[in-house]
Amino acid sequence: xxxxxxxxxxxxxxxxxxxxxxxxxxxxxxxxxxxxxxxxxxxxxxxxxxxxxxxxxxxxxxxxxxxxxxxxxxxxxxxxxxxxxxxxxxxxxxxxxxxxxxxxxxxxxxxxxxxxxxxxxxxxxxxxxxxxxxxxxxxxxxxxxxxxxxxxxxxxxxxxxxxxxxxxxxxxxxxxxxxxxxxxxxxxxxxxxxxxxxxxxxxxxxxxxxxxxxxxxxxxxxxxxxxxxxxxxxxxxxxxxxxxxxxxxxxxxxxxxxxxxxxxxxxxxxxxxxxxxx
Numbered sequence: 001x002x003x004x005x006x007x008x009x010x011x012x013x014x015x016x017x018x019x020x021x022x023x024x025x026x027x028x029x030x031x032x033x034x035x036x037x038x039x040x041x042x043x044x045x046x047x048x049x050x051x052x053x054x055x056x057x058x059x060x061x062x063x064x065x066x067x068x069x070x071x072x073x074x075x076x077x078x079x080x081x082x083x084x085x086x087x088x089x090x091x092x093x094x095x096x097x098x099x100x101x102x103x104x105x106x107x108x109x110x111x112x113x114x115x116x117x118x119x120x121x122x123x124x125x126x127x128x129x130x131x132x133x134x135x136x137x138x139x140x141x142x143x144x145x146x147x148x149x150x151x152x153x154x155x156x157x158x159x160x161x162x163x164x165x166x167x168x169x170x171x172x173x174x175x176x177x178x179x180x181x182x183x184x185x186x187x188x189x190x191x192x193x194x195x196x197x198x199x200x201x202x203x204x205x206x207x208x209x210x211x212x213x214x215x216x217x218x219x220x221x222x223x224x225x226x227x228x229x230x231x232x233x234x235x236x237x238x239x240x241x242x243x244x245x246x247x248x249x250x251x252x253x254x255x256x257x258x259x260x261x262x263x264x265x266x267x268x269x270x271x272x273x274x275x276x277x278x
């Protein structure tokens with residue numbers, strides 16, 4: 001029983017990463033000389049996290065059924081109050097501080113064109129637009145690190161450190177090849193769960209129904225998850241693995257449903273790939 005409760009606490013901590021509903025979009029607009037603009041937008045809806053943790057708390061307390069409206073309203077109010085108390089300022093004010101830090105450490109040839117942060121009830125959205133002379137510098141952009149204080153509240157740590165990690169744009173003379181790495185919010189969760197539980201249960205041990213129930217609860221809360229990459233360029237497309245195309249814009253888009261399908265098939269999110277003719 002003690003071990004079960006300990007692992008449940010681990011799941012609660014991990015749920016700060018997993019159950020918050022992410023909508024992450026990376027974008028790249030190239031000019032003929034390979035200068036251009038890049039964008040990064042991330043929306044985090046904390047409501048699924050709060051509801052899931054409320055349900056977990058009820059299960060651990062022996063309560064049955066779904067939470068009442070009063071319990072849900074109180075859980076949401078407590079979360080917002082805790083967030084406000086711990087930050088001692090508004091998300092917008094904190095964002096202005098982080099933006100100033102980011103401006104000071106941008107790589108040469110990259111300029112922050114604009115940035116914004118908005119919190120509406122339980123949803124926080126941050127948007128960044130960068131201008132660049134050479135797309136190679138984008139992979140060096142790193143958001144200022146937030147200290148989670150050694151196991152503190154994970155909501156205070158950065159979800160994404162490098163918004164364009166893995167991005168390469170190679171001029172091969174007659175062609176231009178672009179590769180990138182879409183954000184996979186689930187990868188960090190899986191690695192964290194593995195490290196916290198010592199590599200997982202033995203394959204010969206029956207899965208705990210309580211953990212399965214919580215896992216199903218988390219999956220249900222994450223149905224709105226979305227990650228996407230968009231690339232627009234004035235070149236002819238020779239090869240690409242984009243999931244769809246809108247005019248001159250190539251789009252790689254993954255939802256919770258498509259990620260689950262990939263996982264069942266033993267696959268994972270493929271790197272962004274496109275070859276243009278100059």
